[in-house]
Every structure is written in structure tokens, then in C-alpha cells.
Amino acid sequence: MDMLNTVSGRFVRQANRFTEKITADASSGLPAEPDRYLLYVSYACPWAHRTLIVRHLLGLRDVIGVTVVDPIRDERGWRIPGGDPVTGVTHLSELYLATDPSFEGRYTVPCIWDTVTGRLVTNDFPAITTMMETQFTAYHREDAPDLYPxxxxxxxxxxxxxxxxxxxxxxxxxxxxxxxxxxxxxxxxxxxxxxxxxxxxxxxxxxxxxxxxxxxxxxxxxxxxxxxxxxxxxxxxxxxxxxxxxxxxxxxxxxxxxxxxETTDLDHIKRHYYGTHPHINPSGIVPKGPLIDWDAPHGRDDLR
Missing domain, CATH: 1.20.1050.10 (Glutathione S-transferase Yfyf (Class Pi); Chain A, domain 2)
Structure with missing residues (x-):
């Protein structure tokens, strides 16, 4: 799980447990195809946010499904409000343990569930976006950007x-x-x-x-x-x-x-960070600010 070096006090991120590859040619046994994979995300999580951006940019929203977890984790980890309509689970932890009953780390997003084999195939967040960019090209929208040329x-x-x-x-x-x-x-x-x-x-x-x-x-x-x-x-x-x-x-x-x-939810972001780290913010109070004008002109159109 995410941990600290007890000698130095430094933060060490948990290694990704599931690292299977989805491939265009099906050589991995996990072919890139529509309506097969389900992406689990939190709007609060920056690692998950990048997957939502790429899925939107490439036109994959009708190809790869998404389930959004609640921004506040409880003692069982990420909760799925109303239950997951695809798998029926109420917590992401159930999918981790269904795939690996011995798993003892943190149940992280983003991760991808394969509905055909009934298991999590990846929570390797650095690889998920490049996989969408390079292995799902047959399903990209016609004018999709090449994000990884x-x-x-x-x-x-x-x-x-x-x-x-x-x-x-x-x-x-x-x-x-x-x-x-x-x-x-x-x-x-x-x-x-x-x-x-x-x-x-x-x-x-x-x-x-x-x-x-x-x-x-x-x-x-x-x-x-x-x-x-x-x-x-x-x-x-x-x-x-x-x-x-x-x-x-x-x-x-x-x-x-x-x-x-459309993939940025500052309410989820603030409620998650200020509400789920009691060792940093014991009161759990979520600040009202800051007031930020995201729509102010950026003036960068002429840069190359």
C-alpha cells in the first residue's frame, strides 16, 4: 500500500498490482474491442482524471464504459453509489479481491475490469492512457488527435x-x-x-x-x-x-x-482531499474557496 519510509519520513507510492495489456492484435489475450472493458474512476483522482480526458478526446466514450466512485472513501475503500450496474458490487475492493483474494494493498483508481473474463486486468495508471492511444485506434473518432505520435x-x-x-x-x-x-x-x-x-x-x-x-x-x-x-x-x-x-x-x-x-469536478476534488485525510485535516471541513476564474481569456492561440 502507499507507505512511508519510517526512517526518512518520505512518501512511497504503492506499486501497481495488475499490469496486463489490452492489445489491438489480441496477442495478449485481451483484444481491444468495444463494450468489453469497464473503467473505474474517481473525479477526485488525478491519475483517473487523465484517463477520462483521453477517453473523451479520442471518442472512446461509447467504446469503454465508465463507473464513477464516490469521492469519499470509507473503511472499505472506494464506494460505488447505488452499486455498480455492470458487476453489482458496492465497493471497488470487491473487484480487487475477486481478482486476487490475497490482495492487501489500497484499492486504487483508475483500473479496468474485463467483463468477458470477469477480472481486473490493469490498475497500471501510466499505461492506461497510452493503451487507449495506441491499441484502440480502430475505434478513435475520425478527427481524433494523435496524443502519442x-x-x-x-x-x-x-x-x-x-x-x-x-x-x-x-x-x-x-x-x-x-x-x-x-x-x-x-x-x-x-x-x-x-x-x-x-x-x-x-x-x-x-x-x-x-x-x-x-x-x-x-x-x-x-x-x-x-x-x-x-x-x-x-x-x-x-x-x-x-x-x-x-x-x-x-x-x-x-x-x-x-x-x-467536462471531466473536471472541483466539488469532488475538494470533498475528497479535505474529507479523506484526517491526519492532515482532522475536522474534515471543506474550504469554500478559492474563487478562480477558469474562463478568463488565456491569450495563447498564437503560440506554437
Whole structure:
């Protein structure tokens, strides 16, 4: 499960338990086909958020089903309001234990259930979006963007590695740290990377290349949560997102697009973070703010 290094107080993320591949050619035994797979997500979770964005962008909403869990976890983990209409379960943990009765970690989203074999096939969140992008191409909408173009994959992978370690996971390293040294180390790396990204985005519209890619999809969920959750709740408070001219405009640029806007639920986000970490927020009180104008003009249309 997600854990701490008890000596250093550093946060260590749980390894992904299920890592099977869904492939276009069915070589894995799990063919990419419509109406077979069910994606479990939380609107609060940044790792799940990226899968919803990609599913929307590529036109896969009628190909891969989705079940959304409640933003507040109880003692059994993620709850499914009203029960899951496909599997009949009331908690995500039931699907984990049905697949592996010996499983003892945290029951994480996103994950994918195979309705044919009746098991979870993956909770490997870094692989789920690239799998949608490369293995479900036969079902992409006609004008779907190429989010993981072959020629840009090395550059995308390089920036993704930096963003994951220092930003996506970096906010958790800060928020769940249990020593001053571990906290300051995480915060310093986080803001050093945000400063680097600010400079990079001052001269280009997207992180890699001249159009939207997987790299932008992976950065957005952390940025859109930053001022509402990570700045206060996780003590990532050297600066706010809105204090960065270019990062803030970049986030609004992405948010203006339906796939990003329609999959962002700030109510779920705030209720989850402030309501499920009693060691950080014992009262469970959810703040009303901040007030953010997501629709302010971003002015980035002329950048390339």
C-alpha cells in the first residue's frame, strides 16, 4: 500500500498490482474491442482524471464504459453509489479481491475490469492512457488527435518522467511527508520544476511539439487541482498556480476544451482531499474557496 519510509519520513507510492495489456492484435489475450472493458474512476483522482480526458478526446466514450466512485472513501475503500450496474458490487475492493483474494494493498483508481473474463486486468495508471492511444485506434473518432505520435515519444516520455516525479507525485511527497526534511525536499523539487515548466511554456503552447499530446494530459490534472487542494491541504504554498503567468494561462487554455472541462469536478476534488485525510485535516471541513476564474481569456492561440 502507499507507505512511508519510517526512517526518512518520505512518501512511497504503492506499486501497481495488475499490469496486463489490452492489445489491438489480441496477442495478449485481451483484444481491444468495444463494450468489453469497464473503467473505474474517481473525479477526485488525478491519475483517473487523465484517463477520462483521453477517453473523451479520442471518442472512446461509447467504446469503454465508465463507473464513477464516490469521492469519499470509507473503511472499505472506494464506494460505488447505488452499486455498480455492470458487476453489482458496492465497493471497488470487491473487484480487487475477486481478482486476487490475497490482495492487501489500497484499492486504487483508475483500473479496468474485463467483463468477458470477469477480472481486473490493469490498475497500471501510466499505461492506461497510452493503451487507449495506441491499441484502440480502430475505434478513435475520425478527427481524433494523435496524443502519442511515434516521432515525439522520446520527448514525451522524457518530460513525463520529470513531471511525474516532481509534480504529479511531488505534491503527494510533500503532503504525506512525515519529516521536515522530506517535506522541504519535495516542495523544493516541485517548485523548481514548476519554474522550469513556466519558462518552457512562455515560448510554446504545448509541452512537446505543436499540438496537444499525452504530456499535456498528464500535467493538467495536477495543475487544475493545485490551488484548490495542493496549495493548502498539501502545504505546497510557495506560490499558487495563478501566480504563474504562463502555467496559469496554459491551464485555462486546456480547460477551455470540452474534454478537460467536462471531466473536471472541483466539488469532488475538494470533498475528497479535505474529507479523506484526517491526519492532515482532522475536522474534515471543506474550504469554500478559492474563487478562480477558469474562463478568463488565456491569450495563447498564437503560440506554437
Amino acid at each position: 511515434v516521432g515525439l515519444r522520446p520527448a514525451i516520455d522524457e518530460i513525463n518522467a520529470l513531471v511525474y516525479d516532481s509534480v504529479n507525485n511531488g505534491v503527494y511527497k510533500a503532503g504525506f511527508a512525515r519529516s521536515q526534511e522530506a517535506y522541504e525536499e519535495a516542495v523544493d523539487r516541485l517548485f523548481a520544476t514548476l519554474d522550469l515548466l513556466e519558462e518552457r511554456l512562455s515560448r510554446r503552447r504545448y509541452l512537446v511539439g505543436e499540438s496537444l499530446t499525452e504530456a499535456d494530459v498528464r500535467l493538467f490534472p495536477t495543475l487544475v487541482r493545485f490551488d484548490s487542494a495542493y496549495h493548502g491541504h498539501f502545504k505546497c504554498n510557495l506560490r499558487r498556480l495563478v501566480d504563474y503567468e504562463h502555467l496559469w494561462a496554459y491551464t485555462r487554455d486546456l480547460y477551455a476544451r470540452p474534454a478537460f472541462r
